[in-house]
Amino acid sequence: MSSIHPFSFAGDNILTEFIRDKKMSKSLPPPGTSDIFPEEAASWRFIEESAIKIFSLYGYGELRTPVFEYTEVFERGIGGDTEVVQKEMYTFEDRGGRSLTLRPEGTAGVMRALLNTDVMNGNEKRVFYMGPMFRGERPAAGRKRQFHQVGVENVGHVAPELDAESILMLMHFLEESGIRNSKLQINTRGTAEDRKPAEEKLREHFSKSETALCEDCKARLSRNVWRILDCKQPQCQEFINSAPDATTFFSPETRGYFDKVCNALSAGGADFEVSPRLVRGLDYYVHTVFEVSHPGLGAQNAIAGGGRYEIFLPENKKPVIGVGFAAGIERLLMARESLDAGLPEKGPGCVFLAALGEKARDFNMALASKLRHAGIPVIAEVDIKSLKAQMRAADRVAASFALICGDNELEKNLIVCKNMKTGEQTEMESTSIGEFLKSIGRWHE
Numbered sequence: 156m157s158s159i160h161p162f163s164f165a166g167d168n169i170l171t172e173f174i175r176d177k178k179m180s181k182s183l184p185p186p187g188t189s190d191i192f193p194e195e196a197a198s199w200r201f202i203e204e205s206a207i208k209i210f211s212l213y214g215y216g217e218l219r220t221p222v223f224e225y226t227e228v229f230e231r232g233i234g235g236d237t238e239v240v241q242k243e244m245y246t247f248e249d250r251g252g253r254s255l256t257l258r259p260e261g262t263a264g265v266m267r268a269l270l271n272t273d274v275m276n277g278n279e280k281r282v283f284y285m286g287p288m289f290r291g292e293r294p295a296a297g298r299k300r301q302f303h304q305v306g307v308e309n310v311g312h313v314a315p316e317l318d319a320e321s322i323l324m325l326m327h328f329l330e331e332s333g334i335r336n337s338k339l340q341i342n343t344r345g346t347a348e349d350r351k352p353a354e355e356k357l358r359e360h361f362s363k364s365e366t367a368l369c370e371d372c373k374a375r376l377s378r379n380v381w382r383i384l385d386c387k388q389p390q391c392q393e394f395i396n397s398a399p400d401a402t403t404f405f406s407p408e409t410r411g412y413f414d415k416v417c418n419a420l421s422a423g424g425a426d427f428e429v430s431p432r433l434v435r436g437l438d439y440y441v442h443t444v445f446e447v448s449h450p451g452l453g454a455q456n457a458i459a460g461g462g463r464y465e466i467f468l469p470e471n472k473k474p475v476i477g478v479g480f481a482a483g484i485e486r487l488l489m490a491r492e493s494l495d496a497g498l499p500e501k502g503p504g505c506v507f508l509a510a511l512g513e514k515a516r517d518f519n520m521a522l523a524s525k526l527r528h529a530g531i532p533v534i535a536e537v538d539i540k541s542l543k544a545q546m547r548a549a550d551r552v553a554a555s556f557a558l559i560c561g562d563n564e565l566e567k568n569l570i571v572c573k574n575m576k577t578g579e580q581t582e583m584e585s586t587s588i589g590e591f592l593k594s595i596g597r598w599h600e
């Protein structure tokens with residue numbers, strides 16, 4: 156288990172969290188989490204459906220893994236030196252004494268699941284996933300404690316063309332999601348062998364200014380010097396900017412691999428920038444890493460990130476290899492909002508059944524069931540109310556039609572159909588109402 160208390164987060168301690176929580180209304184969701192109401196859910200579904208559509212075009216199938224795993228899966232999978240494992244995991248002991256952790260990201264759990272398939276024999280598997288992830292970070296705009304990712308993993312096979320295809324698929328997905336103006340940065344992290352000489356050069360460089368570095372970077376100097384390149388503290392920027400380009404110390408093979416990725420990306424029409432300081436915050440990456448940012452977000456402007464990886468899991472000496480990425484849904488929605496991107500046109504709103512009297516209400520209950528089985532969305536009034544109040548209710552639910560029925564209409568097998576947009580009313584036989592409504596069409600979209 157992580158040596159730091161699982162519920163003390165980056166810069167916070169349990170006491171400050173406790174005091175802050177005391178002041179919070181318990182009718183609000185806990186800090187860093189949100190309720191997603193139906194009005195917003197349509198945009199969420201749009202992103203999720205865009206993901207399913209595009210990832211399927213590249214041969215990916217959905218994999219659903221548990222939201223919690225044995226803690227070791229993340230400690231070993233992501234790397235004990237990362238901020239995520241050191242400071243951000245929601246770790247708890249279950250009643251059986253197991254140490255479990257809410258997944259802070261999807262990749263390690265997906266690899267754990269795929270260990271039991273033939274990917275370890277070099278057979279390629281393409282999977283995508285979506286759902287909530289949990290990181291105990293300090294909440295801010297675009298930084299949540301429960302956030303949601305859509306992600307993909309191409310597992311079991313190594314080829315620079317696959318790295319490029321993964322990146323091109325990400326850009327295709329962003330395009331489908333209506334997200335323009337994003338910026339793609341890529342880099343190579345090399346292999347473990349490549350990193351040794353580069354690491355020495357970096358340590359040499361940062362040691363010269365050790366006293367001027369932030370406290371975290373001072374510790375990183377001996378523990379994991381690469382993390383310094385990722386530091387956002389103003390006092391460290393000058394030294395990060397003057398750091399040597401680590402990739403120049405990598406082997407010709409590694410640089411050749413990266414050139415192939417860049418060439419395949421250019422051939423695929425991607426617009427990208429090579430950024431030698433891009434290291435990413437998770438320790439499993441080898442070779443290609445990439446990140447996409449968007450100008451419509453504030454400080455937390457990474458909307459997606461990924462790369463090629465080698466992931467070691469508990470009880471396994473051989474790593475699982477693959478390439479993939481994840482995008483944060485909350486941040487994709489923020490990017491869409493900054494672009495004022497609309498949703499595809501929806502089908503007509505629901506049909507509202509208004510009843511004048513108890514008999515009509517009973518009739519409406521049966522009619523509602525018939526219409527719903529015919530694929531037409533219906534809301535039926537169940538209280539006895541004035542027609543005016545019922546029309547107000549129909550407006551509130553944005554109904555496209557109201558069907559009005561009273562004793563008179565019942566006797567004659569008629570129903571009044573009111574077009575809520577134009578106000579036009581037509582009387583028609585109640586048996587033909589289903590056909591009429593279906594002829595208006597497109598209720599499911």
Ligand code: HAM
Nearest residue numbers: 260262298299302457458459460461462479480481483
């Ligand atoms: P990551 O960069 O840690 O990578 O997260 C991917 C994306 O999740 C980020 O670019 C961001 O959009 C979103 N995200 C991360 N943390 C938060 C947060 N606290 N609040 C809101 N959104 C957040 C991974 O998770 C890797 N597993 C990606 C990957 C897949 N690499 C290879 N395969």
